[in-house]
Amino acid sequence: MLENKEFLKAIIDGIRDQIMVIDNQYRIEEVNEALLNRLGKQKKEIIGQYCYKVLHDDDKPCNILNHLCPVQEVLKTGKPCEVLHTHYEKQLSYYRVIAYPILDKNGVVTRVIEMARDITKWKKRGDHIYHTQKLIFLGKLAAGLAHELNNPLGVILGFSDLLLEKTDPGSKNHQILKTIERQGLNCKRIVEDLLNFASPPGTDSYSVDVNASIDRVLSVVEDILLREQIVILRNFDEDIPNARGDSGRLQQVFIHIITNAVLSMQEGGRLTVCTRLDDSGHKVEIIFKSTGDEISKEYRDKIFGPFSTAIDDEAGIGIGLSNSHNIVADYDGNISFKTTADEEDKDRKGSTFTVVLPAVSLEK
Secondary structure, eight states: OHHHHHHHHHHHHHOSSEEEEEETTSBEEEEOHHHHHHHTOOHHHHTTSBHHHHHHOOSSOOOTTTOOOHHHHHHHHSSOEEEEEEEESSSEEEEEEEEEEEEOTTSOEEEEEEEEEEOHHHHHHHHHHHHHHHHHHHHHHHHHHHHHHHHHHHHHHHHHHHHHHTSOTTSHHHHHHHHHHHHHHHHHHHHHHHHHHHSOOOTTTTOBOHHHHHHHHHHHHHHHHHHTTEEEEEEOOTTOOOBSSOHHHHHHHHHHHHHHHHHHOTTOEEEEEEEEEOTTSSEEEEEEEEOSOOOOHHHHTTTTSTTGGGGTTTTTTTTTHHHHHHHHHHTTOEEEEEEGGGSSOTTSOOEEEEEEEEBGGGOO
16 A cells, blocks of 8 residues: 555656645645645645645635636536636746546545646747737738828818918817817827837837826827716826836726726716825836726626626626736736725715736836
8 A cells, every 4th residue: 555655656746747636625635746846845834734825825715806716616516627827936927727626436526636737938929929910910900000091180180270270269160170180189199009009019018107108098088088978087196117017018908997987987977097106115006996887796706807708798897807907917917996885985886996017117
């Protein structure tokens, strides 16, 4: 029997994937050498500990906002489960995690075998290829738009400027021409923003002026918000340092958050956008607070997760937020969400999204 155990242990330790055996209370019963080497710990320090404490330094099992818990899924369904997890150790790492059930004679799950493989290099290579292909496509699209739109926009702006000089400033025609000019300039900015987004990121792609990026997004959507009777309030800290991230990708995040805010304010309202340095002085916070309908409780914990498409039927709420969560996580940041009902003032409706990113100027 002893020889069989040693033989089985030798097999498990010979596997490069990181292996754990976890009981139905999330406590670790067995691990292999690959996991011990990754964590830099001895076996006696891990056995009997909660898996979520050892792997994520958390006090509860993974939730949908961060990771789908494979152990929880196996205990619930009795079937194998595969997920992608991110870990923040010395650098951002991606792990393909597969969990399998161990059943007793009655078919009840008593333990779970979890195997994790580091796929960081593969994931980053795939992301790079995808992003490169997307940039090539957007570059062609932007070039075509610039060619097709810049000339007629130039004519529109030129003639509107000429007519404005010949029109009484107090007349209705003057107001109409000013609207044409304003919308023409807005179209021009949209084309410029698309060109900027399509351009391959340079050496500063991991350093972004948050205030400038948000301003650029708000300038694009401002007229839409005004038509929806939504007032924009800016409260920017002008002294905050740059944040880690790529301007183009983070603008996608801001657009998704603002879109969800608009969808929740079907009868108009107020969108307040704030930027500030957190209390530690190491993180930049971007806060989007809207006065709209609350998101129902059953969907709140799923809003950033892979099942967020399930809430698209609820007036479209949740669109793009799963992708936004992943983008922010790529830069070691996070997005949190709460409704006014979660705060002290329960009489007011509304939702708050907070994006937190590392401050670049304070990195070493």
